[in-house]
Amino acid sequence: MRSLYVRIYVTVVAVLALFAVGSGWLLQRQLDEQRVLAESAVRERIEAWGELLQRSLPAADAPAAEQEAALRDWSLRMRLPMALDDAKGQRIAASESFLRRSAVAPDFQARLRAVPFDDGRMLWVPRMGKVRLGAQPRAPGLAPPWLGGPRGWPDGIGVVALLVVLFFAVALGAWPVVRRLTRRLESLKQGVEAFGAGALHQRVAEDGRDEVAAVGASFNRAAGRIEALLRSHQSLLANASHELRSPLARLKMAVAMLEDAAPAQRAALRQEIDTNIGELDALVEEVLLASRLDASTPMDLQQPVALLAVAAEEAARTGAVVEGQDLQVRGDERLLRRAVRNLLENAQRYGGAEVQVHVQARPGQVELQVCDRGPGVPEAQRERIFEPFFRLPGHAEREGGVGLGLSLVRQIAQRHGGQVHCQPREGGGSCFVLSLPDVGPQAR
Numbered sequence: 001m002r003s004l005y006v007r008i009y010v011t012v013v014a015v016l017a018l019f020a021v022g023s024g025w026l027l028q029r030q031l032d033e034q035r036v037l038a039e040s041a042v043r044e045r046i047e048a049w050g051e052l053l054q055r056s057l058p059a060a061d062a063p064a065a066e067q068e069a070a071l072r073d074w075s076l077r078m079r080l081p082m083a084l085d086d087a088k089g090q091r092i093a094a095s096e097s098f099l100r101r102s103a104v105a106p107d108f109q110a111r112l113r114a115v116p117f118d119d120g121r122m123l124w125v126p127r128m129g130k131v132r133l134g135a136q137p138r139a140p141g142l143a144p145p146w147l148g149g150p151r152g153w154p155d156g157i158g159v160v161a162l163l164v165v166l167f168f169a170v171a172l173g174a175w176p177v178v179r180r181l182t183r184r185l186e187s188l189k190q191g192v193e194a195f196g197a198g199a200l201h202q203r204v205a206e207d208g209r210d211e212v213a214a215v216g217a218s219f220n221r222a223a224g225r226i227e228a229l230l231r232s233h234q235s236l237l238a239n240a241s242h243e244l245r246s247p248l249a250r251l252k253m254a255v256a257m258l259e260d261a262a263p264a265q266r267a268a269l270r271q272e273i274d275t276n277i278g279e280l281d282a283l284v285e286e287v288l289l290a291s292r293l294d295a296s297t298p299m300d301l302q303q304p305v306a307l308l309a310v311a312a313e314e315a316a317r318t319g320a321v322v323e324g325q326d327l328q329v330r331g332d333e334r335l336l337r338r339a340v341r342n343l344l345e346n347a348q349r350y351g352g353a354e355v356q357v358h359v360q361a362r363p364g365q366v367e368l369q370v371c372d373r374g375p376g377v378p379e380a381q382r383e384r385i386f387e388p389f390f391r392l393p394g395h396a397e398r399e400g401g402v403g404l405g406l407s408l409v410r411q412i413a414q415r416h417g418g419q420v421h422c423q424p425r426e427g428g429g430s431c432f433v434l435s436l437p438d439v440g441p442q443a444r
Contacts, residue, residue, distance in 0.1 A: 009178045013171050020167045049078065050115035050123055060086065060119040068093030080125055083112075087120030098124075184212045192219065200227040244283065251276040286404040289338070293411040301331045301416060304439065307368055308359045314340045315357050318348050320370075324359030327366045329436040331416040336436075339412040339420075340368065342405040343432050347372040350392075351429055365418070366438045373429040382422040386410045409434065 053074055058066045067084060075082045075095030083094040094102075101108050108126075115123040184205070191204035203223060204216045254272045261269055308326045314337060315322045329336070340357075347355045351372020358369045377385060377392070384390050389403035406420075409432075413420045418436040425431045 008182065009175060012174045012178060016167060016170055016174075020164075047115070049080075049125070050117070053082075053115075053123060054117045057084070060117075060121055064092050071095060083124040085122045085124070089122070092121070101126075184216075188212065188216055188219065191216075195219075195223055200230060244280065247276040247279045247283070251280070283404070286408060289408060293408070293415060303330065303333055304328050305331055305333045305336055307336070307366060307436070310337050311340050311357045311359060311368060313337075314344055315355075317341075318344050318355065319353070320344055320347070320355040320357050322357040322359075324357075325361055327359060327361055328439050329366050329416070330439050331436070335412045335415070339409045339434060340370075342409050343368075343370040343434065346370075346405050347374070347430075347432070350374045361438060362435070364438055365435050368434040368436075369431050370434075371425050371429060371431040373425070373427075376424055376428065376430050377422050379424075385422060386420070406432075 056074065057070050071082055071084050071093045072095045075097060081095055081098035081101055083098045084092045086092050111127050112124045113127045115125060117123065184207075188204050191202055195202040200223070203220045206213050206216045206220065251273060254269045254276065258266060258269045258273070305328065306326065307329050308322070308324055310333065311324075312322045344355065344357070347370050351374030354373045356369075356371045358371070360367050360369075381392065385392070386406045386409070388407040390407075391403045410420050413434055413436065416436055418434065420432065420434045423431050423433060
């Protein structure tokens, strides 16, 4: 039995069956005990009636008409069919209700109880162990009549029939509930299999508020992250492959020309070869770092980093001016240093020599601004410049670069719980603002 819904349903039905059997056994046992008590009470009552009638009816030697009149009178008073036989078994008298029932029910005689008198006479009354006399009260402790079966059925059969009906009713009612639950699990299974087969857009339903819906929501979130990661890697690989072609083509041409070149040209060709190799090395390094950041590799991002000191060290390489507050952030110093370096190199490459760095505190965060006096970035492209391998038209030919610097800055900022954006600088140029969570002033 492999299907989950079959196992769940069989388990529910089995537990229900055990409950029904146990309940039926306990109920039947109690009914048997109550029946014994009821029959004992009825027997005692009939014996008491017998003693009362024996004292109240005329003596055995009284005329038969007198005995018959007295018997019928007591039958009406007690609302009980009666018949009286003499010591030889001859019928002396019978009440009208006794005669009427004898004529209607052929088995009425078999359901009579004999009450002997001391003088040898015999009084016949119906058995009342099952309390079937219409106006007679039910014996104390007896189960209600609806637990009994149709006329002629033992009481136990009625109880069993009722339990069987309840069993099938609950079993039928449990089926749609169990099936609905397992159908959602089957849908989740199919969605996972489709996603695993390559359908990255596959998602599952999140209807409901139970654990199955929570699992579906978790799967959808994980699938979304995986799809974004794979799409990013695919785009990164495609763009990197494209970007590798230019330096490789130039390198191949320079190597081919080097052997036949004149001595005066060889120095220029070697310089071209070194430049292309450096460009390839930078591209591979940035692609690897971007892939590492995309893969969410565990990193220690709790080290205290003095952002102003890092900015000052990196600015010394490019001649940028640094000012601001001595503030700390938490993160990976190597990654944050790389982000600051990329911003400074980008400003120097596209914005000219006048580059300023400013570190300041904002509510709940620390801002590092790298501002230049370049041509600026059009408003429509201020977000696109952070995409991998995107460069403004014409800049790639004039300024070079691989187009991953600002993309890495955004990835590093996001891994540290921050963000980066570009805004116009007053008086011309651009400001790139790196925002990171604040951990307070540096301890001195």
